[in-house]
Amino acid sequence: MRVIEPSELIINKDGSVFHLHMHPEDLAKDVILVGDPGRVELVASYFEKIECTRSNREFVSTTGYYKGKRITVLSTGIGTDNIDIVVNELDALANISLTERTVKKEHTSLNLIRIGTSGALQGDIPVGSFVLSQMSIGFDGLLNFYANRDKVSDLEMEKAFTDFTSWNPQCPSPYFVAASPILCEKMKAFTISGITISAPGFYGPQGRVLRLPLADGELNEKIESFSYKGRKITNFEMESSAIAGLSLLLGHQAVTICAIIANRVTKTAFDDYKPSITKLVENVLESIVSK
Numbered sequence: 577m578r579v580i581e582p583s584e585l586i587i588n589k590d591g592s593v594f595h596l597h598m599h600p601e602d603l604a605k606d607v608i609l610v611g612d613p614g615r616v617e618l619v620a621s622y623f624e625k626i627e628c629t630r631s632n633r634e635f636v637s638t639t640g641y642y643k644g645k646r647i648t649v650l651s652t653g654i655g656t657d658n659i660d661i662v663v664n665e666l667d668a669l670a671n672i673s674l675t676e677r678t679v680k681k682e683h684t685s686l687n688l689i690r691i692g693t694s695g696a697l698q699g700d701i702p703v704g705s706f707v708l709s710q711m712s713i714g715f716d717g718l719l720n721f722y723a724n725r726d727k728v729s730d731l732e733m734e735k736a737f738t739d740f741t742s743w744n745p746q747c748p749s750p751y752f753v754a755a756s757p758i759l760c761e762k763m764k765a766f767t768i769s770g771i772t773i774s775a776p777g778f779y780g781p782q783g784r785v786l787r788l789p790l791a792d793g794e795l796n797e798k799i800e801s802f803s804y805k806g807r808k809i810t811n812f813e814m815e816s817s818a819i820a821g822l823s824l825l826l827g828h829q830a831v832t833i834c835a836i837i838a839n840r841v842t843k844t845a846f847d848d849y850k851p852s853i854t855k856l857v858e859n860v861l862e863s864i865v866s867k
């Protein structure tokens with residue numbers, strides 16, 4: 577059996593995993609992922625009992641109980657590079673013995689539910705709505721570094737999209753990954769089902785122009801008009817592709833739900849999105865405990 581070397585899986589002196597500073601016993605099977613570390617406290621404020629809080633860099637976590645259900649809430653910071661760290665370390669906490677450095681015989685599947693913020697790409701998705709990423713398109717390239725990427729990406733949709741947009745070969749090859757149907761079903765009552773692009777940046781990679789012109793100034797219009805099997809791309813954010821893709825490869829259930837805080841077509845935005853995120857947190861917590 578392979579023993580995973582100290583350089584490949586770094587364990588801190590206190591036995592916690594390198595970036596998350598969590599111990600295996602800190603982790604619940606239901607995990608809420610949020611971008612903003614400040615959102616951890618918001619989610620945890622609904623817990624009737626708190627077990628532990630850990631913190632290192634942007635990775636803040638609290639494990640507690642909501643209506644009797646054990647839940648971990650963890651902040652990821654921004655971007656799919658952080659998601660590579662978060663999902664691999666969560667999987668290590670669940671599926672690798674940190675003391676023996678071997679993969680456990682029994683696999684534990686986690687439920688990873690991201691609560692984020694996002695910009696809508698269709699005029700009929702208003703600011704304040706909640707979009708569930710039934711499919712995520714990774715503009716970030718992260719999954720391309722892993723074996724079996726083609727087994728979890730929808731290659732037919734990938735081809736239709738890259739042909740339609742005349743995809744710039746200087747950009748990472750996009751991947752197309754689905755959320756967990758079980759979690760989509762649980763969250764469908766309060767969400768709009770959508771197709772989400774995870775971009776490797778907030779400005780240029782999402783077609784925003786401040787002072788720098790874009791390599792392809794028409795890409796957002798192409799994205800907005802692209803249609804596949806009658807479905808349109810709905811929104812931009814920065815993490816869902818890697819969460820869905822790594823979860824498919826590692827055997828976890830994952831879904832992303834975002835509060836729409838800006839609409840790129842109608843050019844509108846919230847100046848205070850906290851009430852909307854608070855409502856989304858309440859809806860997600862309720863759907864986790866519902867049968």
Ligand SMILES: O=P(O)(O)O[C@H]1O[C@H](CO)[C@@H](O)[C@H]1O
Nearest residue numbers: 611612654692693813814815
């Ligand atoms: O509000 P969060 O969860 O951070 O999500 C969105 O907001 C950040 C950009 O402002 C990116 O992380 C994007 O995905």
Ligand SMILES: O=c1cc[nH]c(=O)[nH]1
Nearest residue numbers: 693694695812813814
């Ligand atoms: O437009 C937006 C809004 C929030 N988060 C993003 O990544 N894009």
